[in-house]
Amino acid sequence: MPRPRLSTARTKIVATVGPACSSVEQLASLIDAGVDVFRINTAHGSREEHVGVLAKIREASDQVGYQVAVLLDLAGPKIRLGTLLTDPMECPLDAKFRLIRGDVSGAPDELTCSYETLIDELQPGDQVMLADGAVTLRVEVVSADSAECVVVAEGSIRSRQGINLPGVKLSVSAMLPRDIDNAIWAAQCGIDLVSLSFVRSAEDVLGLKRLLAEHGSQALVIAKIEKPEALDHLESIVEATDGVMVARGDLGVEIDVAETPVAQKRIIRVCKQKVKPVIVATQMLESMHHSSRPTRAEVSDVANAILDGADACMLSGETAIGEYPLESVRMMGRIMQATERDWKRSGANSIACNHRVHPITTAVTAAATEVAESISAKLIVIATRSGNTAWVGSQSRSLIPTLGVSNSIETLRRMNLLWGIKPFYVEKMDDTSGLIDKICQWARDNGGLKRGDHIVFVTGTGVFKKAHNLVVVHTVP
Structure with missing residues (x-):
């Protein structure tokens, strides 16, 4: 039976595509196991490879009968080492190294990098931290063509x-020419989500939004929080963006690693206040690269992210290059379901209005959730053309299964990021009676609903332009 299934986790799963899940059959199995969004990481691979991956994801979605979203992750100004003379290279404590200009090392103690003006x-x-913070150098002397460093963490x-x-305050732009090119390609190919790495200000986000809009894209922009400057301007960045990723890999190196958990909680809290979905990423089930089971600490990490309010959790190397990609997705789903079972919704949630949603829609959707809770409804159905009403429904955090119904495939794919919203395709949106009949039939056949169960519908009468102002409580006949 194709998704959606009412019994699956409400927190969404983002999975990175790589050699470990590169075939259509593997991608289809991951979709069936619970993946909602596939991430294409532009830091690796060529345009030709990215085109092939996108085609395979769309084919796998068609094969399963469920349209997942695609997130294109722009690499941003990631600074990387050049080619080492000895690879790998040991960096013992107190050893001396020289960072030099250019891209060719002439001696074992010379290091080059991709950032010309470093x-x-x-x-x-x-401090110069290498290999995700595994090695730390301290700059001792800077001359016209080199920086002499000493190893302080081997x-x-x-x-x-x-x-x-x-x-270190860098002058490099948030989007390099390759990022601009990749963003334009994303717009042309109908990519659903585009994430921007190393965001430092709201203007970085707005620049990407303008670029996508100029090329006719409705993709959601995801700001990756991984720089101290982003934490300094967190509120304005979250206000400007469509969603946020807590990119703990670089964030845990750019700030004191001991401060990362508190920073994660703050980011999630601000996103909830501003009604923006948030993805928690990096090393969530890291040991499953080579093990079929995660550590207890990793399970607790995923559960705590969910309890803090994350809309989605992301698998990186676990699915891209790991030995157990399918098992990682299934384990992530199991942890999410177990955590959500013990999660209790505490009364009416105060949902802030935002520019996406009409104030009437916000009020009606919140009220519909309260009605559904009070009558122990088995299902909530939100009819939406743009997905914005489902955005509000997601923030209510109701444990009642919720269908986000639309006749737009693009809207359905974007809804895959929203907590608790299960995208559901219908051909006609204007026929409320026909919509109710279709959902009831589907619910009886696939959702286990029986005669006498209640379904709460949120839709519009057309009296208020662009507003959902109708709540219908329907009893399954």
Whole structure:
């Protein structure tokens, strides 16, 4: 039976595509197991490869009969090491290294990088963190063509690994030419979500929004929070964006790793206040790269993200290059369902209005949730052309299964990011009576609803332009 299924988790699963799940059959099995959004990481692979991945995702969706969303992750100004003379290279404590200009190392102690002006922006005392913080260098002396550094945290590095510069103010733009090119391609191909790496200000987000709009895209923009500057401007960034990703990999290197859990909770809290969906990402089930079971700490990490209010959790290497991609998705779903069972909704939620949704729609949708809770309804159905009404319904955090009904495939795909909303396709939106009959038939056949069960519908009468102002309580005949 194709999705949606009323018994699946309400928190959404984002999975990164890579060699471990590169076939249509593998992608289809992940969709059936619970993946709602597939992530294409533009930091790896060519345009030709990305085109192929997108085609396979759409084909897998058609095969399963359920349209998942696609998130294109723009690499942003990620600074990387060049090619090392010795690969991998050990960096013992107190060893001396030189960061030099160019892209060719002439000696084992010379390091190059992808950011041409790095030497100009470093100062003595700055930290240079390599390999996601596994190795730390301290800048000792800066000259015209090099920066002499000493190892203060030892470890091993490899070519092309990331460089983080906590506390260093970089002049590089949030979108490099390759990011602009990838964003335009995303618009042309109907990509559903586009995430921007290393966001530092609301203007970074607005710049990407303008670019997508200029090319006719309705893709949602996801701001990745992974820089201290983003935390400094968090409220304005969340206000400007359509959604947020807590990118804990780089964030945990750019700030003190001990502060990362508190930062995550703050980001989620601000997103809830401003009615924006939030994805928690990086190392959620890291051990499942090579193990069929996660650690207890990883299970607790996923559960705590859900309890904090995350709309989605993301798998990265677990599905892209891990040995157990299908098991990782299934485990993520199991943790989500177990956590949600113990989660209690505490009365009426105060849902803030935003620019997406008419104030009448916000009030009616919130009231419909309260009605459904009070009569122990088995299903809530939100009819929406744009998906905005489902956006409000998601924020109510009701445990009653909720269908987001639309006749737009693009709208249905974008709704895959919204907590608790199960996208459902219908051909006609204006015939309320026909819609009720169709949903009742589906609910009896697939949802386990029986005679006498209640379904609450949220729709509009057309009296108020662009507003949902009708709540219908229907009893299954």
